[in-house]
Amino acid sequence: MLKSSLGLLCTLAWLFTGHSDVIQYLPFLHNQANSNQQPLHYLYRAYRAGDEQALEQLSQRAIALNDGYWLHFAKLAGSAQAKRYFSYLQVGNEGNKAAIKALNYSAKRGELDAQVALYHHWITQNQLEKAQHWLSRAAKRDASSALMYAKWLSLKGQESQALESLQIAQQLGSAEALKLLNMRAGSAPKKYSELTLASSKAVVENCAQRLQFVASSLHSVMQGQAFIDNFANDERLKTLPICINRPLWLAPDSLTCSGNWQGAGRLGCNMTRMSQSLFGQRFTHVVVLAQAGKANVHNGVMFLDSQDDYNVFVHELAHFAGFIDEYPLSEGLASVICELNDAPNLRVSRQGHQPDMLGWQGLTKGQRIAVSESRTCDNHQAQAYKPSTKMTFMEFYDVPYIPPIYLRAWAERLANKPLLTPAYINFYQGYDAKGDTEQGTYWRTRYQHYLQAD
Incomplete structure (x- = not known):
């Protein structure tokens, strides 16, 4: 039209x-x-x-x-x-x-x-x-x-x-x-023997998170570039210290993924295989654009498929900062999440008890906090609360609303490195499981430098 x-x-x-x-x-x-x-x-x-x-x-x-x-x-x-x-x-x-x-x-x-x-x-x-x-x-x-x-x-x-x-x-x-x-042309993997850790010491520069998109098909690379362009023009997120590298277009055999990775019913990929193309690259978190599967975040890696749009990307991006879904979690996930109380967008309390809002009060600039129940823990005996009376982007992908207090909580979380989990952890765990000490040490050392960098 x-x-x-x-x-x-x-x-x-x-x-x-x-x-x-x-x-x-x-x-x-x-x-x-x-x-x-x-x-x-x-x-x-x-x-x-x-x-x-x-x-x-x-x-x-x-x-x-x-x-x-x-x-x-x-x-x-x-x-x-x-x-x-x-x-x-x-x-x-x-x-x-x-x-x-x-x-x-x-x-x-x-x-x-x-x-x-x-x-x-x-x-x-x-x-x-x-x-x-x-x-x-x-x-x-x-x-x-x-x-x-x-x-x-x-x-x-x-x-x-x-x-x-x-x-x-x-x-x-x-x-x-x-x-x-x-x-x-720029995505050819380097040999491990050619690498040093010098390039990773300044990995974050002025960016709390530096995202690296990876894909193994042209349409996925174009999808990633479209997300980057949308992010650059997204007025909601302009104050967040998040940077994005241009996508890496990998060879098909560099990205081994499945929509039912390890039987979990979610999209996932072989971390050690993928990491071969990321040695020496400057990033903190990785966004994988694969063919098909359910979008999710695991530690410092986000998995998206070819049907996911920019709204899904933003929703998953918030997970990198510890945000929790505001729709009902499964019983298994709720049994873990609803026992904790450290998400930027949620507070959990026992039924009939008021949530602890101390952490939110410092984000409101003296204004009253509008709190309402979240559906997150509907499959658990606890009750979750969110600092908004409106439906937000953490409940439905297609809802564009991000409350100001969410953005302030997001920025605050990004400033606290120990609370963030970069993709180095994913790669270290992959090599550790294989018993590859040399390459596992490389990613563990990058994580240590990440924590120490100004």
Whole structure:
């Protein structure tokens, strides 16, 4: 469905005035189109200033971005590409078969925008084989289509073909494809004999947590990068001292995972195998992006699958700081959690007794604490309480609300290293279980340096 850009309506009065006074600024306008966050706006201005080629550039970019607002003005200005694209959008019943026929004619003649339009049409009709045909054709000449096709192939498990399409996208000028390829090139594991602990001594710098995403497929790497981009723009979390490295794109055999790891019914991976790609890397916690399984956090490693979205990531991220789920825990888990009283977001007390709110009172800046019952311990005789009367992100993934007191408690917990468990512990435990003293010592020493670092 086409998106609109109504925020730019206020510019239209200026755009439709005389353009003789801006002709001399065409180079400036094209430069702005290549570097500004509103490139279509500047391309349209260049067209209004007399540059006919800018109209076709506007149409091409608007089609790639699926931006109906600027496609509309490109169509009104006479763009053949925009007109053909809109003819596809109008196809929705038997009376419009002629439009599809016209698009097929243009697409078979090699017209790129018609091929892209047919891809979108067949996707909306759930005709995946036809959609893939036209996307694969467009991917040979269009960077955006090549990148999209690479992800398509990766989702189908065709990683070698996905890599080829990604390389084509890079050759066609895709900056995103180049960035993704660099993630792959930079993820080759180092030999243990080449490593020292010098790089780990400053592991946290000014970051209480430094996350490292790892994945072994293109679509998972792209999923991780999308999470990173969302995190960078998430106003809720901007005060938290959390940093994120770019994802590491590992070889398929470097990440051995299962949706029922060790029979626990949760997603998990071979820690020692994974750690071979992380020697010498600067991180404190790891986020694994695997194919399928239930999201969870174990010590310093988070496990997500290809269906998990950014909301799930944020929920699990809070677990790194000791936050507890506010939905009913299983009896087994409740028997442990509901006997403790150290979660930032919960206090547990016996039925009929008020919770101890001393720790929360220092976070409210003198304001009254609004406390309500949490469902966490519904399968236990104790009662859990939370410092909020509203449903929060710890009860349901899709609830975006994070109370201010939660954020202050989160920041306070991140400042207390002994209460945090980095991924070094996961790796140490893995090697210890195998009896590998040498590599186990490496990760144990990194944990010790982590605790000692300023």
